[in-house]
Amino acid sequence: MSGASGGIVVLVSGRGSNLQAIIDAVHDGRLPADIHAVISSEPGTPAMARARTAGIPNHVVNHRDFPARELFDQALIQRVDSYEPRLVVLAGFMRILSESFINHYSGRLINIHPSLLPDFPGLNTHARALQSGAKSHGASVHFVTPEVDGGPVIIQSAVPVLPDDTPEILAERVLTEEHRIYPLAIRWFLDGRLSVEGGRVLLDGEQRPEQGLDRQIITHNDSPETG
Ligand code: GRF
Numbered sequence: 001m002s003g004a005s006g007g008i009v010v011l012v013s014g015r016g017s018n019l020q021a022i023i024d025a026v027h028d029g030r031l032p033a034d035i036h037a038v039i040s041s042e043p044g045t046p047a048m049a050r051a052r053t054a055g056i057p058n059h060v061v062n063h064r065d066f067p068a069r070e071l072f073d074q075a076l077i078q079r080v081d082s083y084e085p086r087l088v089v090l091a092g093f094m095r096i097l098s099e100s101f102i103n104h105y106s107g108r109l110i111n112i113h114p115s116l117l118p119d120f121p122g123l124n125t126h127a128r129a130l131q132s133g134a135k136s137h138g139a140s141v142h143f144v145t146p147e148v149d150g151g152p153v154i155i156q157s158a159v160p161v162l163p164d165d166t167p168e169i170l171a172e173r174v175l176t177e178e179h180r181i182y183p184l185a186i187r188w189f190l191d192g193r194l195s196v197e198g199g200r201v202l203l204d205g206e207q208r209p210e211q212g213l214d215r216q217i218i219t220h221n222d223s224p225e226t227g
Pocket of ligand 1: 014015016017018019048091092093112113114178
């Protein structure tokens with residue numbers, strides 16, 4: 001994949017639908033990036049099959065091969081750094097990363113989380129959103145900091161919670177938005193349009209509604225410009 005404005009490495013653990021959305025966005029020209037490698041913490045994942053199909057270098061760094069998280073993280077750093085990415089993208093990466101890993105990639109490590117952060121950090125976000133009676137739910141892309149799911153938000157997208165929703169139905173609705181906003185956030189980063197001031201992410205020097213400042217005016221029909 002060439003014609004890139006920046007190299008990325010994508011870290012995965014499972015299904016890889018966000019990875020696929022990124023691959024598709026690169027292929028159809030919406031995301032001028034070069035996916036240098038895909039690295040999985042788990043062997044034999046659908047995500048790795050997607051990388052192979054797309055002809056992207058791929059590796060497994062199996063967390064079970066390391067007696068301590070710190071050693072796993074060091075091996076992961078070595079593998080990632082060998083590809084010299086501008087940006088490291090967590091896409092369904094299911095390991096908690098150590099502070100030394102996070103600090104090593106400070107300001108160039110991003111994650112996608114299936115909730116409107118700061119609501120519902122952690123797991124089972126869709127079931128928890130339903131239980132809470134929330135009227136809207138969604139997805140967030142954020143910079144990674146040592147606080148789990150706590151880093152500055154780059155972009156969010158909200159979807160309505162409907163009366164007959166199950167966690168699975170709601171997850172599908174959110175996933176559609178994940179696949180839309182993750183390539184966009186990566187593009188913003190690689191185009192040099194993001195900055196962080198006072199713990200908030202700015203796009204072209206301004207706070208935008210889809211970045212999570214004003215929950216009221218986000219709807220799932222809003223489509224942030226892609227330019
Ligand atoms: C997504 O819901 C993402 O937000 C979360 O893990 C899931 C990964 O799905 N972090 P996939 O592997 O990208 O299909």
